[in-house]
Amino acid sequence: MKIVINRDQLMNSIQDVMKAISSKPTIQVLSGMKIEATNEEVKLTGSDSDITIESIIPKEEDGIVHIHDVTPGKIVVQAKFLPDIIKKLPDDTVEIESDDDLNILIRSGQAEFKLNGQDPEEYPQLPLLETENSFHIQIDLLKTLIRQTNFAVSTSETRPVLTGVHFKLENNQLELVATDSHRLASRQIAMDEDTSQIEFKNIVIPGKSLGELNKILDESQESIQISVSDNQILFRTKHLFFLSRLLDGNYPETSRLIPDQSKTEVQVNAKDLMQTIDRASLLAKDNRNNIVKLMTQDQHKIEISSNSPEIGTAEEVLQTNSISGEDLKISFNAKYMIDALRAIDADEVKISFTGAMRPFIIEPIDDAEHILQLITPVRTY
Amino acid sequence: MKIVINRDQLMNSIQDVMKAISSKPTIQVLSGMKIEATNEEVKLTGSDSDITIESIIPKEEDGIVHIHDVTPGKIVVQAKFLPDIIKKLPDDTVEIESDDDLNILIRSGQAEFKLNGQDPEEYPQLPLLETENSFHIQIDLLKTLIRQTNFAVSTSETRPVLTGVHFKLENNQLELVATDSHRLASRQIAMDEDTSQIEFKNIVIPGKSLGELNKILDESQESIQISVSDNQILFRTKHLFFLSRLLDGNYPETSRLIPDQSKTEVQVNAKDLMQTIDRASLLAKDNRNNIVKLMTQDQHKIEISSNSPEIGTAEEVLQTNSISGEDLKISFNAKYMIDALRAIDADEVKISFTGAMRPFIIEPIDDAEHILQLITPVRTY
Numbered sequence: 110m111k112i113v114i115n116r117d118q119l120m121n122s123i124q125d126v127m128k129a130i131s132s133k134p135t136i137q138v139l140s141g142m143k144i145e146a147t148n149e150e151v152k153l154t155g156s157d158s159d160i161t162i163e164s165i166i167p168k169e170e171d172g173i174v175h176i177h178d179v180t181p182g183k184i185v186v187q188a189k190f191l192p193d194i195i196k197k198l199p200d201d202t203v204e205i206e207s208d209d210d211l212n213i214l215i216r217s218g219q220a221e222f223k224l225n226g227q228d229p230e231e232y233p234q235l236p237l238l239e240t241e242n243s244f245h246i247q248i249d250l251l252k253t254l255i256r257q258t259n260f261a262v263s264t265s266e267t268r269p270v271l272t273g274v275h276f277k278l279e280n281n282q283l284e285l286v287a288t289d290s291h292r293l294a295s296r297q298i299a300m301d302e303d304t305s306q307i308e309f310k311n312i313v314i315p316g317k318s319l320g321e322l323n324k325i326l327d328e329s330q331e332s333i334q335i336s337v338s339d340n341q342i343l344f345r346t347k348h349l350f351f352l353s354r355l356l357d358g359n360y361p362e363t364s365r366l367i368p369d370q371s372k373t374e375v376q377v378n379a380k381d382l383m384q385t386i387d388r389a390s391l392l393a394k395d396n397r398n399n400i401v402k403l404m405t406q407d408q409h410k411i412e413i414s415s416n417s418p419e420i421g422t423a424e425e426v427l428q429t430n431s432i433s434g435e436d437l438k439i440s441f442n443a444k445y446m447i448d449a450l451r452a453i454d455a456d457e458v459k460i461s462f463t464g465a466m467r468p469f470i471i472e473p474i475d476d477a478e479h480i481l482q483l484i485t486p487v488r489t490y
Numbered sequence: 491m492k493i494v495i496n497r498d499q500l501m502n503s504i505q506d507v508m509k510a511i512s513s514k515p516t517i518q519v520l521s522g523m524k525i526e527a528t529n530e531e532v533k534l535t536g537s538d539s540d541i542t543i544e545s546i547i548p549k550e551e552d553g554i555v556h557i558h559d560v561t562p563g564k565i566v567v568q569a570k571f572l573p574d575i576i577k578k579l580p581d582d583t584v585e586i587e588s589d590d591d592l593n594i595l596i597r598s599g600q601a602e603f604k605l606n607g608q609d610p611e612e613y614p615q616l617p618l619l620e621t622e623n624s625f626h627i628q629i630d631l632l633k634t635l636i637r638q639t640n641f642a643v644s645t646s647e648t649r650p651v652l653t654g655v656h657f658k659l660e661n662n663q664l665e666l667v668a669t670d671s672h673r674l675a676s677r678q679i680a681m682d683e684d685t686s687q688i689e690f691k692n693i694v695i696p697g698k699s700l701g702e703l704n705k706i707l708d709e710s711q712e713s714i715q716i717s718v719s720d721n722q723i724l725f726r727t728k729h730l731f732f733l734s735r736l737l738d739g740n741y742p743e744t745s746r747l748i749p750d751q752s753k754t755e756v757q758v759n760a761k762d763l764m765q766t767i768d769r770a771s772l773l774a775k776d777n778r779n780n781i782v783k784l785m786t787q788d789q790h791k792i793e794i795s796s797n798s799p800e801i802g803t804a805e806e807v808l809q810t811n812s813i814s815g816e817d818l819k820i821s822f823n824a825k826y827m828i829d830a831l832r833a834i835d836a837d838e839v840k841i842s843f844t845g846a847m848r849p850f851i852i853e854p855i856d857d858a859e860h861i862l863q864l865i866t867p868v869r870t871y
Contacts, residue, residue, distance in 0.1 A: 187801065190772055197769050213802075220769050224802035388578050388601050391571055420568065421594075421605035 110182025111206040112146045114166065116217065118175045119151075119203055120195050122164035125349065126155035128321045129162040130188045138231045141185035144205065145229070151176060154232070155188065160318050161235055162325070163350040177202060185227035186213055194222055238343045238352065243336040244278070244304045248329040248346070254285050255323045257296045257452040257480055262316035263289035270358035273313035276337075281305055286363050287316070288483075292445045293363060293468075294452060297479040309337055313360050318353035325351065367483060368468065371461035373434040375411060376474060377427065379458045383450045385413045385427050390443030392417045400487050401443045405436050415443075430457065439465045440489040446471075449482035491563025492587040493527045495547065497598065499556045500532075500584055501576050503545035506730065507536035509702045510543040511569045519612045522566035525586065526610070532557060535613070536569065541699050542616055543706070544731040558583060566608035567594055575603055616733065619724045624717040625659070625685045629710040629727070635666050636704045638677045638833040638861055643697035644670035651739035654694035657718075662686055667744050668697070669864075673826045674744060674849075675833060678860040690718055694741050699734035706732065748864060749849065752842035754815040756792065757855060758808070760839045764831045766794045766808045771824030773798045781868050782824045786817050796824075811838065820846045821870040827852075830863035 126142055134140045135158055143154040151166045168176040184207035195203060199218035206214045211226035255274075263271035268290075275286040281304055286295040322344055326333070334345040344351040389401045393415040401415045409432050414424035439462060450458065455473030462469040471482040507523055515521045516539055524535040532547045549557040565588035576584060579598035587595045592607040636655075644652035649671075656667040662685055667676040703725055707714070715726040725732040770782045774796040782796045790813050795805035820843060831839065836854030843850040852863040 190801065193772050194769075197765070197772065199765065199769075219808065220766070220804070220806040222773070222802060222804045225800070384578070384580065385601070388575075388580075391574050391578065392603070419606070420571065421603060423601070423603045425601040427600065 110144070110146050110184055111178065111180040111204070112144075112151055112176060113178035113202055113204045114151060115175045115177075116195060116198055116201055116203045118166050120192070122151075122153050122166055122348075123192050123195055125164045125325045126153045126162045127188060127192055128325060129155040129157055129160045131157040132189070134158075136233075138185055138227050139233075140188060141227050141232075142188040142191060143183060143185050143229055143232045145183040146176075146179050147181050148179060151179075154235070156233070156235075158233075159315065159354050160321060161350075161352040162321075163235075163352075165348045165350075167348070178204075182207065183229040184211065184213060185229050185232055187224060187227075190224075235352065236341065238336055238338050238341055240336045240338040242307050242309060242338070243334060244300065244307060245302055245332040245334050246283070246300075248326050248331055248333050250298065251333055251335075251344075252323055252326055252328065254283075254296055254298070255319045257454075258285045258287040258294045259316050259319045259323070260448050260452065261287040261289060261292055261294035261482075265289070268358075270313055270356050270360055272317075273315045273356040273360075274319055275360040275363075276312040276314060276342075277310050278304060279308050279310065286360075288361075288363060288366075291442070291485050292449070293366060293481075293483040294449070295363070295481045295483075311360055312337055312342065313356040313358070314342055314353060315356055318351075322351050322353075325349065366468065367470065367481065368461070368463045371434065371463050371470075373405065373432070373437045373462040375405070375429050375460045375462070376431045376457060377411070377429040377460070379450050379453065379455055381427055382413075382458070383447055385425050386443050386446050389413045389415045389423045389425060390447075392420050392423050393443060398487070399443045400440050400489060401446075402438065402440045402489065404438045405432055434462075435464075437462055437465065439469070440487045441469075441484055442487065445484045449484060453480055453482060491525070491527050491565055492559065492561040492585070493525075493532055493557060494559035494583055494585045495532060496556045496558075497576060497579055497582055497584045499547050501573070503532075503534050503547055503729075504573050504576055506545045506706045507534045507543050508569060508573055509706060510536040510538055510541045512538040513570070515539075517614075519566060519608050520614075521569060522608050522613075523569040523572060524564065524566050524610055524613045526564040527557075527560050528562050529560060532560075535616070537614070537616075539614075540696065540735050541702060542731070542733040543702075544616075544733075546729045546731075548729070559585075563588065564610040565592065565594060566610050566613055568605060568608075571605075617722065619717055619719050619722055619733065621717050621719040623688050623690060623719070624715060625681065625688060626683055626713040626715050627664070627681075629707050629712055629714050631679065632714055632716075632725075633704055633707055633709065635664075635677055635679070636700045638835075639666045639668040639675045640697050640700045640704070641829050641833065642668040642670060642673055642675035642863075646670070649739075651694055651737050651741055653698075654696045654737040654741075655700055656741040656744075657693040657695060657723075658691050659685060660689050660691065667741075669742075669744060669747075672823070672866050673830070674747060674862075674864040675830070676744070676862045676864075692741055693718055693723065694737040694739070695723055695734060696737055699732075703732050703734075706730065747849065748851065748862065749842070749844045752815065752844050752851075754786065754813070754818045754843040756786070756810050756841045756843070757812045757838060758792070758810040758841070760831050760834065760836055762808055763794075763839070764828055766806050767824050767827050770794045770796045770804045770806060771828075773801050773804050774824060779868070780824050781821050781870065782827075783819065783821045783870065785819045786813055815843075816845075818843055818846065820850070821868045822850075822865055823868065826865045830865060833863060834861055 145152045204216040213224040213226045215222040277284045284297040336343040457474040526533045581599035585597040594605040594607045596603040658665045665678040717724045785793045838855040
């Protein structure tokens, strides 16, 4: 194999594919990156067996030549040093050549690297995803959906299925739900295209996969194809294949966790509330639980406070837009609230409480987006 | 004590003073920051007993009022949370008030923090520096001197005196030397002001102190006063006192380490050399020693290479400006060379070798600055 390729283009692809390569792979050959050259394109593949990423560099695109010379073939290169080597090469183009003895030569300007390669025949074949469950979504929107839910997945392996985000497609509605059992984040959208022929209810994508996918995808109004099979999901754009395994197990029925009535409702500016809670939690962070208290006051005010006996107390009164219903004293994890407010990303939010011991809901006041964040309070009063 | 003070001004001072405060102080009160308010100024003090920093905020400066209200007094505040609290306060001004029971109230806008203070009488008195050994130097220049030498101090406590930079002032010449016994960095300057009455030869300042000082000092053409006593050094600007202990022990005589003749001399572009060595060392980093080889070739060329048996080899031929003297093959630590070239910060450098086993010298070709970097090679050929 031999390619002469544009360095920046190669570098971008390498950085994407690196996200699937583990420093402690289960089989040795997965510590490498597979490079396959044909007369039409160069394809890079990385995999940690949970996630597989393929990035394709076409020979030419929009009149710009990316690959200047090619002798078809394939090789597996040690991934550990590859990004640094390519990044620091002196010239705009890179030549990569491999021989039958798996020797790899990387050349750019006067710089020459000789690396020991690995046998591409040992590289596992990607499982072919056979499915008719396929639909499209705008990349920007997918990134937003991930951002609004993925932070709430569980980081504990006690219930593995909770470490993923639950995807449900039904009646042309796509719903994402994540919960670590202390809080829950959900977002629903109506599909642009007709997906009435497709339905899936128990698809759980590992949070880690979604996190990496979100990093790789640039903000774009182009669409991404999503294909779902029994145990895998494939995200596919023009030059990228992102394949992730799905989590086993039944995702819990979460809809019954969400209270359908409230006793106290507070409408408040999201940014003001976030900053106030951030300040109040400064002293609370030290004792690990990061608990702040919220107390309704007269004249549409709430008091946010925290107390760390050895250090001191913080308190702040915040003017809300409105408070209706019963008086309330409630305690919760400040980080959960800040995460939720950040995910909602609205100017004004509505918080619906059902007493001090029941989960409460945070939603944008203008709920065109069908986003809902739920937090379970902490018993302190 | 009570002060109403500009938040940004207070924040800057706190950040400077924090650099002297250890998270594991030798005595409890040093985990705090002392705040002293008089009718003229607010003074913040932090100390880890090696370094003491005082930052002064004048009531008014250049017509700008920093302190809006003051009731003189002093208190020691827990330093750990202070920067975060002040940074996140909602208002442009901060009110800090302490009572006789050492309760501290920090108020800004609607936010209120109550902190437990410590008794300022327990805070150690700063040792008064009594000395007539005092001179001035431009802040920019001092920062350059630190940058050009401090990286070469030893990080090992085997010979504690080598963890500092040796300052020598003699015949109106100030010389700084640092060495970890594998490499040496030195810089000499002629003093602008007449310092012929002052002489010191065995002043060794901890590298850590100089590093912190360099972080605190902003680039400026103003001058800083340096006062030296037997066991301390004080750096003083209008609003900053930076006091460091000196290291005990006799600094080794380093001038005899520097070869006064050479067998091979290479003149080369510093940036080209740095990038070539950086690339060649990519594979060498893995086996910890980070060794690259330099070999002279015909036609004023040098080859830089490295070899890591399990990974591969890197080599690159670099055109120099000139090579004179004997042919040479030599191996050295790539990081030492990159550090040295970065410290010299010249376009073209001269490297003077005295055979493969002797230390070699790197200097700017235009040696108006009297900077010298010395590196001991590694035996590989």
